[in-house]
Amino acid sequence: xxxxxxLKRKWGIASDARMVKLWVVFALTGSASAWASRPLTDWxxxxxxxxxxxxxxxxxxxxxxxxxxxxxxxxxxxxxRWYGWFVxxxxxxxxxGPPAGR
Numbered sequence: 211x212x213x214x215x216x217l218k219r220k221w222g223i224a225s226d227a228r229m230v231k232l233w234v235v236f237a238l239t240g241s242a243s244a245w246a247s248r249p250l251t252d253w254x255x256x257x258x259x260x261x262x263x264x265x266x267x268x269x270x271x272x273x274x275x276x277x278x279x280x281x282x283x284x285x286x287x288x289x290x291r292w293y294g295w296f297v298x299x300x301x302x303x304x305x306x307g308p309p310a311g312r
Contacts, residue, residue: 221292235280235287242283243276277301 214229223229250271251257256264277297284293 231287232289232292235283235289235293239276239280239283243272243279246279247272247275273304 214226217223218226218229221232223232247268251268254271256268259267277300281290281293281297284290284296
């Protein structure tokens with residue numbers, strides 16, 4: 211479980227309980243955003259497209275909703291500040307691409 215400790219160190223998390231809480235919020239947000247975005251993607255006709263086109267389009271459509279939902283659920287979990295940092299970082303990475311050397 212070296213990855214767990216690496217993430218805790220990278221994210222500045224001291225306790226395993228807080229780390230579990232963060233992961234639960236990520237899981238709920240991902241599931242809820244995928245579920246809630248289905249009517250929009252159906253309305254836009256994405257299910258009829260080939261997978262190589264449908265999947266990237268769906269991800270682009272879901273991303274803003276996921277960000278807002280992550281902030282909302284993170285705030286309800288008492289981690290508004292941490293998720294605010296995470297969402298800003300996530301959006302910054304979409305503008306600049308992956309880090310150099312990876």
